[in-house]
Amino acid sequence: MSFETPDDRKYNESHEWALQDGDTVRVGISDFAQDELGDVVFVELPDVGEDVTQGEAFGVIESIKAVSDLYAPVTGEVTAVNEALFDAPEQVNEDPFGDGWMLEIGLSDEAALDELLAADEYADQVA
Amino acid sequence: MNYDQARWTDDDERYEPLLSEKHTAPADLDDAPLPDELTRDSLELPDLSEPELARHYTRLSEMNYGVDSGPYPLGSCTMKYNPKFTEDVAAIEAGAVHPDRSPESVQGNLELLYDLQDYLGRIGGMDAVTLQPPAGAAGEFTGVLVAKAYHEHNGDERSEIIVPESAHGTNFASAALAGFDVVSLPGGDDGRVDLDALEAALSEDTALLMLTNPNTLGLFERDIEEISEMVHDAGGLLYYDGANLNALLGRARPGDMGFDIMHYNVHKTFATPHGGGGPGAGPVGVVDELAPFLPKPQVEKRDGTYDLFDPEHSIGKVHGSLGNWLVLVKAYAYIARLGDPGLSDASAKAVLNANYLATQIEYEVPYGPFHHEFVASAGDQDAADVAKRMLDYGVHPPTTKWPEIVGEALMTEPTEIENKTTLDQLADAFNAVANEDQDALAAAPERTAARRIDQTGAARNLRLSWQALDDE
Numbered sequence: 152m153s154f155e156t157p158d159d160r161k162y163n164e165s166h167e168w169a170l171q172d173g174d175t176v177r178v179g180i181s182d183f184a185q186d187e188l189g190d191v192v193f194v195e196l197p198d199v200g201e202d203v204t205q206g207e208a209f210g211v212i213e214s215i216k217a218v219s220d221l222y223a224p225v226t227g228e229v230t231a232v233n234e235a236l237f238d239a240p241e242q243v244n245e246d247p248f249g250d251g252w253m254l255e256i257g258l259s260d261e262a263a264l265d266e267l268l269a270a271d272e273y274a275d276q277v278a
Numbered sequence: 279m280n281y282d283q284a285r286w287t288d289d290d291e292r293y294e295p296l297l298s299e300k301h302t303a304p305a306d307l308d309d310a311p312l313p314d315e316l317t318r319d320s321l322e323l324p325d326l327s328e329p330e331l332a333r334h335y336t337r338l339s340e341m342n343y344g345v346d347s348g349p350y351p352l353g354s355c356t357m358k359y360n361p362k363f364t365e366d367v368a369a370i371e372a373g374a375v376h377p378d379r380s381p382e383s384v385q386g387n388l389e390l391l392y393d394l395q396d397y398l399g400r401i402g403g404m405d406a407v408t409l410q411p412p413a414g415a416a417g418e419f420t421g422v423l424v425a426k427a428y429h430e431h432n433g434d435e436r437s438e439i440i441v442p443e444s445a446h447g448t449n450f451a452s453a454a455l456a457g458f459d460v461v462s463l464p465g466g467d468d469g470r471v472d473l474d475a476l477e478a479a480l481s482e483d484t485a486l487l488m489l490t491n492p493n494t495l496g497l498f499e500r501d502i503e504e505i506s507e508m509v510h511d512a513g514g515l516l517y518y519d520g521a522n523l524n525a526l527l528g529r530a531r532p533g534d535m536g537f538d539i540m541h542y543n544v545h546k547t548f549a550t551p552h553g554g555g556g557p558g559a560g561p562v563g564v565v566d567e568l569a570p571f572l573p574k575p576q577v578e579k580r581d582g583t584y585d586l587f588d589p590e591h592s593i594g595k596v597h598g599s600l601g602n603w604l605v606l607v608k609a610y611a612y613i614a615r616l617g618d619p620g621l622s623d624a625s626a627k628a629v630l631n632a633n634y635l636a637t638q639i640e641y642e643v644p645y646g647p648f649h650h651e652f653v654a655s656a657g658d659q660d661a662a663d664v665a666k667r668m669l670d671y672g673v674h675p676p677t678t679k680w681p682e683i684v685g686e687a688l689m690t691e692p693t694e695i696e697n698k699t700t701l702d703q704l705a706d707a708f709n710a711v712a713n714e715d716q717d718a719l720a721a722a723p724e725r726t727a728a729r730r731i732d733q734t735g736a737a738r739n740l741r742l743s744w745q746a747l748d749d750e
Binding site for chain 2: 190215
């Protein structure tokens, strides 16, 4: 089975994606991750204004199979949270790269994105 | 045996109504001999006759499946039949005393608890036992706190607990809850602890290694003495998860293998009812060196008299009074009834039954020979579908999809309670399902009161009390 890995964004080894748009980065989890987790039933996210740190947990995702931490791909302040996921966590399964997004983070250091995996590198990891 | 489960529904196809919905008349409060400010006009308590109530619960039980209905081979959970005589023993009124009674006025109760501490200590090879923890996981947590207190008492700050990947989830949770970092230990190719991986994981930060033996694949950790030496050389302690103790009763003792702390799941090994959220018991045994750290109070015997005492460096209380008395009485009764030969015979038959069943099923069984349980693989089938379909054959399915070391795992533990006829019935169910196509699997279960449950919907739309139904 092959998974989508859009090449407009970068990836964490721990399966989060980061999509840059100007000075903010939108964050979610990959198609592979949502498939591994199975039906997502709950997502816990930080509040707008909180700081997250690259490589450290920013939230929790729970599926019918497992509970996992979510790891921030970049460091910065949370500028937006996808509150729709609180009532409709299934969006993470249905559209992980679109409506299933989780956070927007104000980018403090653009170089941080260079430490992430390119789409083809991530695709190799989950192949 | 053919199976069709009873199915009680109303005209709208809803299952047996809730008690609150059966409520026919409000409780009459007019005659309450209380001042007006202490009474209210309505009280939403169901007002039903005794037969209505009895039928309600009987119908619910008819739409359920338990070990009293048929085989229940849930791996790593040792689902034993609960002998009914233990209910009689627990119902003896003389035992039902207030927990704060003075020790000299409840000598009989204390004697039973003291003897149970002694029985469990001898069964596990432990020097001291607390009966206080109210469940297996609570026992784990207690044991971890004892280890933490011991290291701290020695001025030894240790921050890590090592847990094999295949361990019960409660091990990780207990370690984390007690404030430790969890180091996950990958399994070896033969399904056992990989000594090189263990060596790499051990350090001066290691407080504890948590193991169950036989492990989650039903395999005996043959290197246990070496493992014990490695952990102790690193200054750590060794914890035994009693989930699989049924395989060892009367044959081998965790204490003799080098374990320092263990918990006993009396609902698994000693046939008390599984708590299901209700009262349980998870006694914890320790070696002499750790006894001063056990919860307080403990029961002791001095000059033929039983009394309570607080261990010197006790971690405190982990539950009210001395633990869940009624559960402990049932465990005591079971051990006393079976005695040494009976317990030893139980483990022998548990191992024989698991190995016999493993040879009778067509699914691949990648490891073995086993102790009290085995893990088969559903192969190309989805283990969850297999489980649903097995229900249609009148048996409870095994534990599925765990441990993850075997793909589409079917983790099976028939226990000693089943005879050959029932084991063959179980094997027939496995084999019938193994030969069915995806359509049959996807449609299952068809003979149960409830069909395929919407697990995702249930988790996404939590309704935690009957009152939540009113919100619809």
